[in-house]
Amino acid sequence: MTAPLLDIENLWVRFPSRQGVFDAVRGVSFTLGRERLGIVGESGSGKSMTGRAILRLIRPPGQVEADHIKLDGADLLTMSEAQMRAVRGQRISMVMQDPKFSLNPVMTIGAQIIEAYRLHSKASKSEAHAKALEMLEAVSIRNPERVMRAYPHEMSGGMGQRIMIAMMLIPNPEILIADEPTSALDVSVQRQVLDIMDTLVRDRGMGLIFISHDLNLVADFCDRVLIMYAGRVVEVCDADKLHAAQHPYTQGLLNSLPRLDAPRARLDVLQRDPAWSEAASVSGRR
């Protein structure tokens, strides 16, 4: 295999608190090639923090430590803020969890998408407008003209998230970090949005880090999966073999899902074992 796009070694994210230092991410290592890498886990497992740490978006008092976070050989940890600004958005783009907090409430959708596009390219206003309309259609928004004039509070959660995806994909980045990009969407649209992301990853040779709590979705959509629990990677496996996962945590998560084809009166509830959080992190390098 060729050199990975992104190479992360021994990543720690720490938050000092009154009760002592809280380790949100504990010694995570992985590489990302031109592939779709899934990170799954429950809320609080450190999967979002891993994504944010890559873009150095963790604010003080939070601390990020790693042996290295290399993007095409250059260490992101030693870059200046000005250099990081050239990376964010253009080379590594991120779709955040909640469109309600990532869209500007006092700007129309159209103005925001056009601003994001023109920040990274020298397109004229009318070109940017046409491009924004095209992107909104690509994420299957009906009536994009009306949406361009609308404000974020007029959008449903699903529409907001599609707008975010459109905005993030316009600069054509090398790596897309998608943090629960489809959890606000419904199954039918989920598929469409994933197909759009899939096309981008394949056509442009992008790397995708797909952070999600939805095991079935990740098994379906990604090439490789890291399963995180309490800040550590407990298991790494190929996505198509996720259902044959070995770790009791992964199995417990899979069993707690209701299934259409296998009705049950009661769902299994996950029984947690303290030993899971003590074990050393599994490396996701290849």
Place this chain on the structure above:
Amino acid sequence: MSMVRIDGLDVWFGRARDRVNAVRGAAFDVARGESFGLVGESGSGKSTILRALVGLVPTWSGHISVAGQVLAARRAKAFYKQVQMVFQDPYASLHPRHSVDAVLGETLSLHGFRDIDARVVKLLDDVGLGQRFRFRYPHQLSGGQRQRVAIARALAPEPELLLLDEPTSALDVSVQAEILNLLADLRQEHRLTYLMVSHDLSVVGHMCDRLAVMKEGEVVEIMDVDALRAGHATHPYSQHLLQASV
């Protein structure tokens, strides 16, 4: 007698060129003691039906009746005792500066109960939280525990009909299993009728007896869960949904 009857329901937002007809001519019945699901994509109007029913959206026309009582623009006080709602996001639906005790106590006193102390204890036991959570604030609770508090608050006036708007979509799958089990138990104990909105067909398949599929504000198909499980959807959109979720 049916618990909920909805016929020719229209709901709209905005006006002139920005008017959106969120629900158009929706019609369905929910029998007493039944658990009925509403599924569809975002913007299909499924939550809007719940919000119109409970009185959060004033711009509707058509027929809604609950337990034989036809609803008008203003609702009687008794209505809110009969019908309660659990919202999607337990992080947003609880007041951050009110303790669990205050949330439940205030609800109980508003509904005119006297034995508030005993009832708060009973409600917490009912939702599996217990005494030690009584004087905590929402930030001291996990997402699942908050949703349990929201369910306890909904149960406080002893309703007959519970409207569930995506009650588990903000929760982890392991916590979702706990909440769905709790809701199933409560329905049996209190003989509740559920009207549940979800985008997740497997959750609706697990919880409900019948369901309505909605698309662009219209109910396109009503079927029972056995038909859903067997994959006998007749409308092309329901088939599409079913394929996407398996």
